[in-house]
Amino acid sequence: MDKAPLIISLKTALVSTFFTFFLGIYAAKFVVNLKRGKGLLDAIFTLPMVLPPTVTGFFLLLIFGHKSLIGQLLKTFDRSIVFSWEGTVVASTVVAFPLMYRTARGAFDQMDHNIIYAARTLGLTEHHIFYKVILPNCWPGIIAGTILAFARSLGEFGATIMIAGNIPNKTQTISIAVYTAVQAGNYDLAYKWVIVIVIISFVSIAAMNLWNTKQSRIVTNKGGI
């Protein structure tokens, strides 16, 4: 069995989760601190989660397709997002971003703000407060968001197939490999890939949950007197 879809899926999911992690947290921080326009920006950031993946894929084609500004610019460097592995990362990041953003934002909103006020009265800079007070306290929520983002990136199909296409050894992720196998009537291959991805998803979620529980214990224990 050709291992390419497995490697491509893992590479894509890991890289896009990496980007989503930072983009989601900073977007959440930005929106939480906004005075006006919170609702509008929140709606825009959550949009890729609500839209059907094929619609998201369509918008990505409009933005990165070879007729667009970005597409034309990349063409001069002989690169392209459409029909390339980079396209799978872009698609996965865009669809996973709302999950990370919303979870991080929820974690920030639900945090006990008194701790932040106390930190301010003690003279800590905002920068210090974010990294040493807010993030550690919201860590379980952020990890939950990362788990969701990874799972979503791994399972992305609609937007990926529209912008990255189905190119074996380049952009054919496990989801696309299953689809292709079923279309071709090759149920054996489809079963094999289904088992692989179920195992991966199961293991990664179980592992992250385990780590999360350990972290929670540390956080709550630290707060105890």
Next chain:
Amino acid sequence: MKKITALLLTLCVALSLFTACSKKQAQETKKAEQVKLTILAAASMTDVLTELQKDYETANQNVELTISFASSGALQTQIEQGAPADIFISAATKQMTVLKDKKLMVDDSIIQLLKNKVVLIVPANGETKITSFEDTATDKAKKVALGEPASVPAGQYAEDVFTSLNILDKVKAKAVYGENVRTVLTWIENGEADCGVVYATDAATTTKVKDICEAPVGSCKDIIYPAGIIKASKNQDASQAFLKFLQSDTATQKFEKYGFTVIKK
């Protein structure tokens, strides 16, 4: 007391919905003349069959056609999984044979309906140096759009052509696979790929692509579109009537207008 009243009300509403439904069914069976046929057809037949659908429905007011267009491989899978359909028109004999062997088709209803050809196309408004199938293996073509060979007949025929020219491996390295022949056509229309292989009939439906050349004679086997009635169909007579229509002179004219070659018995 409140709970009992609520329960009784719910029962009444449910009962009235039930009787309303069964009344509707009785009315529907009264109009037993109305026949609904579901046809699963290869994507390359989209334009011609849509036109024929209008003609047939006008001439036969009691028949309503629903046509689903997709790659022959995808349709074959749907039929294998029991999709409720009456007629299957494939772009290759392979899918029809598989279904026949699985005893899912009415064997003596299968006819060879049409012939087609594959061509190499490029975007109409691009500058291209491609002049032949062999050029796809050179640097003149960076991305080649093809149908996915295992499920799209057009993709399989394209592979046959490249194999006979001994350039399959080179072309595969820059191939982008579409899930049906119309996806490939759209990609070339929008310039997402430098060239692609579709049917001559597909290329003729749009001015946004340029037909470079036909597949060399003998490079791929004859492209034959078989049509047949699905065994599980509940409208065998109506399906037979429609298949007969597809072989009539009116239909032949339309098929030839779109570039298909009609196989005469």
